Structure formats: C-alpha cells, structure tokens
Amino acid sequence: MDERAPDGRVVTEAADAAAQRIDAALIEEALRGRLDGFNQLVLRHQDHLFALVYRLVPDRDAAADAVQEAFFSAYRNLAAFRGGSVRSWLGRIAVNAALDLQRARRRRPSQPYPEFEDESWQPPAEVDVEPETKALAAERSKALARALERLPSEQRNCIVLFDVEGYDYAEIARIMRVEVGTVKSRIHRGRLALRNALAGDRELFRG
Amino acid sequence: MDHTPAAAHAGHDELLIARLFGGDVDAGERARAASLMAECVECASLFADLDAIAEATAVLPVPSRPRDFSLTEEDAARLGRRSRRWPAFSGSGLRRSLGGSLAALGLAGLILTSTVSVLGGMVATSGTTAADLNQKALSVSAAGSAEFGANGGVPAAAATEASAPTAGPAWSVAAAPPLPSTPAPTGDADAGTHGNSTAAPVDQPSPGTGPVFAGATSETKSAGGTDGTERTSGASEATGNGMDARLVWLVGFGLAFAIGLALLLLPRILRRRDRGA
Numbered sequence: 001m002d003e004r005a006p007d008g009r010v011v012t013e014a015a016d017a018a019a020q021r022i023d024a025a026l027i028e029e030a031l032r033g034r035l036d037g038f039n040q041l042v043l044r045h046q047d048h049l050f051a052l053v054y055r056l057v058p059d060r061d062a063a064a065d066a067v068q069e070a071f072f073s074a075y076r077n078l079a080a081f082r083g084g085s086v087r088s089w090l091g092r093i094a095v096n097a098a099l100d101l102q103r104a105r106r107r108r109p110s111q112p113y114p115e116f117e118d119e120s121w122q123p124p125a126e127v128d129v130e131p132e133t134k135a136l137a138a139e140r141s142k143a144l145a146r147a148l149e150r151l152p153s154e155q156r157n158c159i160v161l162f163d164v165e166g167y168d169y170a171e172i173a174r175i176m177r178v179e180v181g182t183v184k185s186r187i188h189r190g191r192l193a194l195r196n197a198l199a200g201d202r203e204l205f206r207g
Numbered sequence: 208m209d210h211t212p213a214a215a216h217a218g219h220d221e222l223l224i225a226r227l228f229g230g231d232v233d234a235g236e237r238a239r240a241a242s243l244m245a246e247c248v249e250c251a252s253l254f255a256d257l258d259a260i261a262e263a264t265a266v267l268p269v270p271s272r273p274r275d276f277s278l279t280e281e282d283a284a285r286l287g288r289r290s291r292r293w294p295a296f297s298g299s300g301l302r303r304s305l306g307g308s309l310a311a312l313g314l315a316g317l318i319l320t321s322t323v324s325v326l327g328g329m330v331a332t333s334g335t336t337a338a339d340l341n342q343k344a345l346s347v348s349a350a351g352s353a354e355f356g357a358n359g360g361v362p363a364a365a366a367t368e369a370s371a372p373t374a375g376p377a378w379s380v381a382a383a384p385p386l387p388s389t390p391a392p393t394g395d396a397d398a399g400t401h402g403n404s405t406a407a408p409v410d411q412p413s414p415g416t417g418p419v420f421a422g423a424t425s426e427t428k429s430a431g432g433t434d435g436t437e438r439t440s441g442a443s444e445a446t447g448n449g450m451d452a453r454l455v456w457l458v459g460f461g462l463a464f465a466i467g468l469a470l471l472l473l474p475r476i477l478r479r480r481d482r483g484a
Contacts (some may be wrong), residue, residue, distance in 0.1 A: 042275075055267065064276075
C-alpha cells in the first residue's frame with residue numbers, strides 16, 4: 001500500500017524496497033570500514049532524522065546536537081544492526097537521543113522555542129498553489145507547532161511518533177518504556193489537549 | 208435550563224470520541240460513540256477536528272537543518288566503531304554470562320584441586336618425619352578403609368602399609384612424600400613399592416625405560432606375592448589413579464578458565480585490533 005511521507009510525497013512500496021536495498025548495501029560498506037558508505041547513509045537520512053528530533057525537541061540547535069549524537073551512536077553500533085529498515089533503526093536511535101535531551105533539559109530548563117518567526121518555518125513551496133492557500137497552510141503550521149510545544153513532552157512524543165512517524169502503539173511503548181495503555185491514553189488526551197489549545201484557530205483547520 | 212447543543216455536549220465523554228478516532232474502542236464503546244456523534248453536533252465536530260489536526264500534524268513542516276551531519280575522519284577515529292559482528296554472541300549478555308561462569312568455575316576448580324593436592328602432599332610429607340603421626344595413620348588405616356585410597360595420598364599410604372606383610376620395617380619409608388617431584392627414599396626397592404602411594408619416581412633404574420612410577424613397579428613386584436601384597440599393589444594403583452584424576456580435573460578446570468576468559472576478553476581484543484587497523 002502506498003503511504004504519504006511527512007513532507008507530503010507519496011512513497012510506493014517498490015520505492016521503499018529499493019531504498020532499503022541501497023541502505024543495506026551502504027551499511028555493508030560502512031561495516032567494511034568505508035566511512036564514505038556511512039556518510040552516504042547520513043546524507044540519505046539526515047533530513048528525516050532532524051525533522052523527527054525537532055518535533056520532539058523544538059529547539060533547532062539542541063535538535064541538531066541530538067541528531068549528531070544519534071549518528072555517532074549509529075556509527076559506533078553499526079555491528080548491532082540486525083537487518084530490516086535502516087530508516088526505522090536510525091529513527092529509534094534518534095528518538096532515544098531526543099528523549100535523553102528532554103531529560104537533560106528537564107534537569108536544566110532553558111528558554112525554549114525562540115525561533116518561531118524563523119522564515120524556515122515556511123512549508124516547502126509547491127507549484128500551482130495559490131498564495132492564499134500557501135499563507136493559510138503556513139498559519140496552520142505555526143498554530144499547530146505552538147500548540148504542540150505547549151503539550152507535556154510525554155503526550156507530544158507519543159503523538160509525533162504515532163501521527164508523524166507512523167509507529168504503532170506497541171513500538172512506541174517499547175521506545176518510551178511504558179505500558180501500551182499509557183501510550184494510548186497519552187495520545188488520546190494529547191489530541192484533546194491539542195484541540196483545546198487550537199480553540200482560537202479552529203477555522204484554520206476547517207478549510 | 209440551557210438546552211443548547213453546547214450545554215448538552217458538556218456531559219458527553221470527549222475521551223470516548225478521541226478513543227474512537229484512535230481506533231481504541233470495543234464494540235459497545237463504538238456503538239455508544241457513534242450514537243453520541245449522531246445526536247450531538249459538538250461531538251461530531253470534535254471527531255472532524257481531531258482528524259484535521261492529525262492530518263496537519265503528519266505534514267507539519269520543520270525548519271531546515273542547520274548543518275550537515277556527516278562524520279569526519281577524526282570523528283570516525285575517535286568513535287572507533289565496534290567490531291564487526293562475529294558469531295552469535297557479539298556483545299550479548301549470553302556471551303558475557305557464559306564467559307564469566309566458565310572462568311569462575313575454572314578458577315574455583317583450579318584452586319580447589321591444587322589445594323587438595325598440596326594438602327595431601329603436606330600431610331604425607333610431615334608423616335615422614337613424625338613417627339607418632341605415622342602411628343596414628345597406621346591405626347587409621349588398620350581400620351581397613353580401602354575407599355580412602357582412591358581419594359588421596361595419606362590414607363592410601365596408610366592402607367598400603369597396614370596391609371603390607373613387611374609393615375614394621377617399611378613404615379618410615381612408606382610415608383614418603385607423594386609428590387611426583389620428590390624422589391622416593393633411596394636404597395630399598397620395596398620402599399618405592401610399598402611407600403609411594405602416588406606417582407613418585409623410583410630411584411632404582413628400570414631397564415629400558417625412563418622413570419618408573421611406584422604404582423607400576425609395585426604391580427610388577429607384587430605379582431605372585433601373598434594376599435597382602437596384592438592388596439598393597441591395588442591400593443597403590445588406586446592412589447595413582449587418584450593422581451591421574453586430579454590431573455584430569457586440573458586440565459579440565461584450566462581449560463574452562465581459559466575458555467571463559469577468552470569469551471570475556473576476545474571481543475575487546477578484536478575491537479582494539481579493528482581500531483588499530
């Protein structure tokens with residue numbers, strides 16, 4: 001079945017299988033000691049991992065540090081890769097790096113999320129899109145991002161992993177080291193909290 | 208009384224609608240949620256909002272990444288990738304626990320076996336110099352406990368002497384140190400025969416071969432002897448077997464220790480070698 005990637009592209013099963021074959025070959029190269037092979041993997045997955053970590057830790061610099069740490073960890077533990085999807089494997093490492101960062105930030109709170117007016121928040125430009133629609137999408141994204149950042153991190157983590165990354169309840173429970181019921185509860189309550197936080201911007205979502 | 212839809216909705220279970228959206232309801236709950244959505248506009252719009260929010264969340268844009276995360280050669284050298292996977296247990300708890308157990312078992316066995324050997328030797332050695340101890344051993348062995356012979360040097364020696372026809376004069380020689388490295392008392396071939404219950408080499412040169420051990424010698428010498436002589440040779444053989452058994456245990460425990468250590472340390476060595484390469 002085809003599915004939609006976070007950036008809106010439609011990913012077919014065949015394309016996914018081809019991508020996995022390429023990833024597996026690059027892992028083999030890296031295991032043979034070729035750093036180029038590993039760096040090819042970095043190039044292929046760094047955007048996805050940064051997007052994932054940024055949604056969990058909405059601080060650009062901190063997220064970048066966590067992603068770098070995740071790639072270091074992946075390089076150190078290449079031999080532990082047991083096959084399957086490299087993207088998922090890297091995703092799990094990145095999520096763990098993000099959770100470590102969240103725990104560290106909880107111990108040392110800092111001023112979060114200072115860059116909302118950053119122009120890089122604009123969604124990717126699409127051809128044939130009315131300027132009005134584009135502006136509406138940008139407003140919606142900013143409102144949603146603000147609402148997400150106000151959620152407790154436990155609820156945000158679960159929602160991002162479920163709605164954005166497509167993990168199932170059981171996998172999220174494993175990653176977060178909680179019961180499946182806890183994950184479900186966090187997702188349902190988090191969605192309700194998001195909706196309440198967006199009460200003033202509801203029209204943006206009822207286009 | 209307020210009969211607006213909003214007032215009616217206030218008593219509705221919003222979490223149930225959220226659970227319906229998440230596919231986390233059983234048949235009864237599904238029916239109840241569907242009924243709420245059919246009757247309440249607010250509940251229906253809640254469901255629609257959750258759908259729109261989830262869809263928007265999935266395509267939420269993020270800022271562009273601030274840098275390239277490729278590793279430099281220095282990073283790679285510093286990180287020192289873990290060794291290539293090698294048989295089944297690389298980095299696993301199984302390898303570590305197996306290695307640890309084997310090493311511990313091997314070490315404990317080595318210590319125990321060595322202690323038994325040394326203690327046996329010490330007691331036997333002290334027996335050569337202390338006549339009263341010899342007498343004591345003699346009285347113990349006279350009780351005729353042949354089982355002891357297989358277990359260690361002293362009781363076996365005592366048993367040997369107790370049953371030997373020449374028990375009296377041979378006694379001081381009989382308790383000669385049982386360790387193979389200690390030569391048997393000189394002069395009396397019988398001394399080697401009767402006294403050395405372990406594998407002490409006999410001074411008397413044996414034709415054709417190198418050192419001859421007491422067990423074998425006693426067997427040849429006692430052939431055709433009296434009933435007592437036969438028993439002597441049997442006990443000596445038993446203690447010789449005891450020594451052999453100890454050697455086997457020592458080698459076995461040594462091997463277990465070595466394999467355990469290898470299991471524990473080999474991945475680290477391989478990693479270091481990889482890093483060196």
